[in-house]
Amino acid sequence: MSLIDQLKDQMKEAMRAKEKLRLGTIRMALAAVKQIEVDTRESLNDDQVIAVLTKMVKQRRDSIAQYEAAGRDELAQAEASEIQVLETFLPQPLSQEEVAALVEATILEVAASSMADMGKVMGALKPKVQGRADMAAIGAMIKAKLQ
Template sequence: MALIDKLKEEQKLAMKAKDKIRLGTIRLAMSAIKQREVDERITLTDDDIVAVLTKMVKQRRDSVAQYESAGRQDLADAESNEITVLKEFMPQALTDDEVLQLIDDAIIASGAQSMQDMGNVMAVLRPQIQGRADMGKVSGLVKSKLT
């Protein structure tokens, strides 16, 4: 089943269950997907949709950190609930060992020798890891391996 179809089906189920938080989050995701389709005049693939969802999760993580530092735990909890719903539609997260193995394979495949080759390594990794691991964390691991 295509990811967009799964989102639509879950939206219907959330409406029937009167789950306002889940319904609102799915509607936000559908809106972001539709906006990108309209802006770029394309139909998004599952990989493109995962990229949109990944961006939404990252935005919410940043918001949680800001709300917590401002002492607004109620807003931080609301953002955390949205993250939980969005993660249901993303691919299974990679374990730390799997990420390290993919980094090692990418370094070998790209022939990287130093930090100057980091862009090449990340270009190999991005399609394999998109939506399955935190790219900031992966970037730090790649840096540590190349230095």
């Protein structure tokens, strides 16, 4: 079953259970996917849907930081609840050890030796960890290894 189909099924379940927050979040995710499909005029595969959901989670994390800085804890809590719903559709996150092992293997795979090769490493690593790890943290890890 594709990820879009899972989202649609979960939307129906949320409607039946009258879970407003879950329903609204899933509808928002489906709308974001549909918008990209309309813009690009092609249907998205599961990896592309994961990228959309990952972006949505990242946006919500940024919003939480801003809301907390402004003292708006109720809005930060709403964003955190949306993150929990979105993360149920994302693959299981990688542990620090798994990420470190993937970084090491990818550096050897692309024969990276200096900071000039960081783009090659990131390009090769991104499809392997999409939606399962924070790319900013991975970038810092690669930078530390290549220096």
